[in-house]
Amino acid sequence: MSAHRTNKRLTVPTIRRMKGGDKIVSLTAYSAWMARLIDSVTDVLIVGDSMAMVEYGMSSTLGLPLDTVIGHCAAVDRVRQRPLLVCDLPFASFERSPQQAYESAARVIAEGGADAVKLECTEAMAETVAFLVQRGIPVMSHIGLMPQHVNAQGGFRRQGKGKTASSELVKQAKMMAHAGAFSLLLEGIYSETADLVTKSVTVPTIGIGASLGCDGQVLVTEDILGLTGDDIPGFARIYQDLKPGIEEAAARFADDVREGLFPQDS
Numbered sequence: 539m540s541a542h543r544t545n546k547r548l549t550v551p552t553i554r555r556m557k558g559g560d561k562i563v564s565l566t567a568y569s570a571w572m573a574r575l576i577d578s579v580t581d582v583l584i585v586g587d588s589m590a591m592v593e594y595g596m597s598s599t600l601g602l603p604l605d606t607v608i609g610h611c612a613a614v615d616r617v618r619q620r621p622l623l624v625c626d627l628p629f630a631s632f633e634r635s636p637q638q639a640y641e642s643a644a645r646v647i648a649e650g651g652a653d654a655v656k657l658e659c660t661e662a663m664a665e666t667v668a669f670l671v672q673r674g675i676p677v678m679s680h681i682g683l684m685p686q687h688v689n690a691q692g693g694f695r696r697q698g699k700g701k702t703a704s705s706e707l708v709k710q711a712k713m714m715a716h717a718g719a720f721s722l723l724l725e726g727i728y729s730e731t732a733d734l735v736t737k738s739v740t741v742p743t744i745g746i747g748a749s750l751g752c753d754g755q756v757l758v759t760e761d762i763l764g765l766t767g768d769d770i771p772g773f774a775r776i777y778q779d780l781k782p783g784i785e786e787a788a789a790r791f792a793d794d795v796r797e798g799l800f801p802q803d804s
């Protein structure tokens with residue numbers, strides 16, 4: 539049975555088997571209320587470190603503490619029913635050594651309730667991915683535009699332009715799949731390169747600003763709801779603009795309070 543026709547909790551092997559089949563639908567969730575609303579239509583919920591910018595108003599993802607990510611992940615896990623739950627390991631919580639990554643990932647799973655962790659992966663992370671996978675921690679490898687590498691990549695720039703950069707990304711993707719990653723997240727990658735990567739690996743690829751040819755797509759939920767304002771990336775699409783409705787509700791409440799119309803005497 540295809541994944542979108544079952545109400546059963548999706549697992550890492552289920553998502554792994556969706557390679558080349560039904561498209562994988564993924565959205566970010568940072569809170570219990572949002573997770574409840576999007577649970578039934580998503581295959582993979584990602585507690586992304588984009589929460590640093592979206593929820594906490596930071597200018598990058600670099601300052602987000604592991605404890606904060608775990609708290610949000612646990613909130614989502616308390617209410618989610620069907621989707622696989624993948625949680626980001628934030629900057630500086632895994633890069634030092636495979637052991638450090640194991641300790642952080644184990645907390646994300648034990649305290650946050652995640653089924654798998656997502657790591658931004660240069661080639662140097664292949665050893666870490668293998669270390670985690672061999673110890674029972676499923677890994678989604680995030681390659682391409684890596685927000686935690688904003689300084690090294692010189693900003694939030696699309697990756698994989700031209701033959702050399704494209705071959706590099708294909709090589710990196712193969713290394714991650716070989717190390718045992720159950721899926722790859724391709725962010726901000728030129729579409730021809732994203733297509734090449736997708737064809738080169740036997741694990742599913744989930745794209746964001748990558749290509750229609752990926753095995754699935756993810757977007758930041760606040761982007762599709764119009765809540766990120768001018769910060770919305772060019773590739774995202776607003777499916778419902780909630781901003782005017784929220785602003786209007788708050789303004790009506792403010793008017794009622796100021797005019798003595800709320801609360802009503804009982």
Ligand code: KIV
Nearest residue numbers: 566584586587588746
């Ligand atoms: O942090 C994030 O929201 C992400 C998305 C690409 C899923 O990594």
